[in-house]
Amino acid sequence: MSRALNGDGVKDMILLQGKSATESAAYFWGNITKGVQDSTKSALMIDSGRRVGTGTFKASKDFAKGDLICGTLCCVSVGCETVSGVLVWCPIPGKVLTVSLLKATSMGCQKFRDLCTADPSSPLC
Structure with a gap:
């Protein structure tokens, strides 16, 4: 049974199924909200995966040069991103606070590592 998705067609379809307009609206907004949540979770997981790849590459370069501090910072970053990608x-x-803290720690470690690599004469590096 095909009906146009205009106001009357939607109203008739809802009434034929025996649902109240409120219940139908709740299903609609519930599905929209779930879709947005899943899209956001997927985007966070993709970002974590990208950062894991970048961190792993940088760690391998740092350990190959013998730079234990920068290599360890990259490993901490990779660990935080891996855990946050799963916890999502x-x-x-x-969960929101935990994932936010993990992402902030990861980004901080990567930034500090990049600054140390750019200026190895710093007493912190």
Whole structure:
């Protein structure tokens, strides 16, 4: 049964299924919200994967040069990104805060590593 998706067609379809307009609207917005959540989780996981690849490459270069500090910073970054990429999909309390802290730690380690590589004369490096 094909009906146009205009106001009357949608109203008739809802009434034929025996659902109230409120229940139907709740399903609609619930599906929209779930779609947005899943898209956001996927985007975070893709970003984590990209950062894991970059961090692994930088760590291998640093360890090959014998730079243990920068290599370790990259390993910490890779670990944080891996955990955050998995936690995004787990239903745990405090997930947003945990993933945010992991991402911030990862980005901080990478930034510090990049600064150390650019200026190895720094006393911190």
